[in-house]
Amino acid sequence: xxxxxxxxxxxxxxxxxxxxxxxxxxxxxxxxxxxxxxxxxxxxxxxxxxxxxxxxxxxxxxxxxxxxxxxxxxxxxxxxxxxxxxxxxxxxxxxxxxxxxxxxxxxxxxxxxxxxxxxxxxxxxxxxxxxxxxxxxxxxxxxxxxxxxxxxxxxxxxxxxxxxxxxxxxxxxxxxxxxxxxxxxxxxxxxxxxxxxxxxxxxxxxxxxxxxxxxxxxxxxxxxxxxxxxxxxxxxxxxxxxxxxxxxxxxxxxxxxxxxxxxxxxxxxxxxxxxxxxxxxxxxxxxxxxxxxxxxx
Ligand code: HBI
Ligand code: FE
Numbered sequence: 076x077x078x079x080x081x082x083x084x085x086x087x088x089x090x091x092x093x094x095x096x097x098x099x100x101x102x103x104x105x106x107x108x109x110x111x112x113x114x115x116x117x118x119x120x121x122x123x124x125x126x127x128x129x130x131x132x133x134x135x136x137x138x139x140x141x142x143x144x145x146x147x148x149x150x151x152x153x154x155x156x157x158x159x160x161x162x163x164x165x166x167x168x169x170x171x172x173x174x175x176x177x178x179x180x181x182x183x184x185x186x187x188x189x190x191x192x193x194x195x196x197x198x199x200x201x202x203x204x205x206x207x208x209x210x211x212x213x214x215x216x217x218x219x220x221x222x223x224x225x226x227x228x229x230x231x232x233x234x235x236x237x238x239x240x241x242x243x244x245x246x247x248x249x250x251x252x253x254x255x256x257x258x259x260x261x262x263x264x265x266x267x268x269x270x271x272x273x274x275x276x277x278x279x280x281x282x283x284x285x286x287x288x289x290x291x292x293x294x295x296x297x298x299x300x301x302x303x304x305x306x307x308x309x310x311x312x313x314x315x316x317x318x319x320x321x322x323x324x325x326x327x328x329x330x331x332x333x334x335x336x337x338x339x340x341x342x343x344x345x346x347x348x349x350x351x352x353x354x355x356x357x358x359x360x361x362x363x364x365x366x367x368x369x370x371x372x
Pocket of ligand 2: 212213217218258273274
């Protein structure tokens with residue numbers, strides 16, 4: 076997280092000379108008319124390969140959300156058109172931001188059912204990995220799930236929970252819940268494991284790795300367990316946490332986290348690849364991919 080925040084400061088370009096955003100909520104105009112042919116072409120490349128890959132991999136709700144949205148291969152979507160459809164369905168909007176925004180600003184948007192989406196698109200040489208959320212990650216990865224009423228309410232609750240967690244000094248714990256659900260969550264469907272996390276759904280390589288590679292652990296989601304688990308922002312996850320259905324997230328949104336933060340406080344934390352007593356394992360990972368990497372010079 077710290078590393079991500081430092082990134083914000085470097086992005087003076089989107090802010091004024093003093094690094095201060097023009098609007099206090101950090102929103103900007105998407106400036107849809109200003110995208111060039113090359114930027115639309117990058118979107119198309121990403122869109123087409125991901126759209127081929129996801130049927131049978133993304134959960135049914137994701138695929139349905141995608142079908143119902145004005146999103147296609149030819150152009151980067153116009154946030155105004157997305158918001159029109161989204162607003163009618165779940166009361167959400169998509170607003171443009173320059174990239175990562177401060178936590179408080181991010182939570183305030185979510186708590187008000189506004190999804191802040193990066194307005195820029197990655198460069199053609201960064202197709203497979205970038206750290207900052209761009210329009211492909213934010214729109215392709217997150218917005219289809221926001222068409223689902225359950226996820227729509229869960230992410231709003233996360234925004235409200237984020238503001239509370241910040242006051243309690245527990246943002247680290249909450250961020251892990253977000254990470255292992257909204258960003259990297261897997262769902263047990265009757266016909267097998269599926270992706271619902273946006274970080275996976277917007278990544279070609281991780282969409283395959285998370286479901287098919289024997290290396291990572293796949294562990295039944297447990298709130299306290301996840302609050303105690305570190306995550307990696309620079310590579311595939313070593314463990315994925317699996318929910319049984321999306322309604323589990325809504326139950327989670329109704330839980331008062333304050334006493335749980337207290338319980339978790341001072342207890343041992345877990346490394347991303349660690350398996351611990353009490354884990355309900357869906358698949359124990361071989362760790363192979365990560366071991367190989369650690370041996371690289
Ligand atoms: N800003 N644009 C954007 N997108 C994010 O996902 C995001 C952010 N700022 C803070 C943040 N995420 C996280 O640090 C919180 O979820 C904890
Ligand atoms: Fe994201």
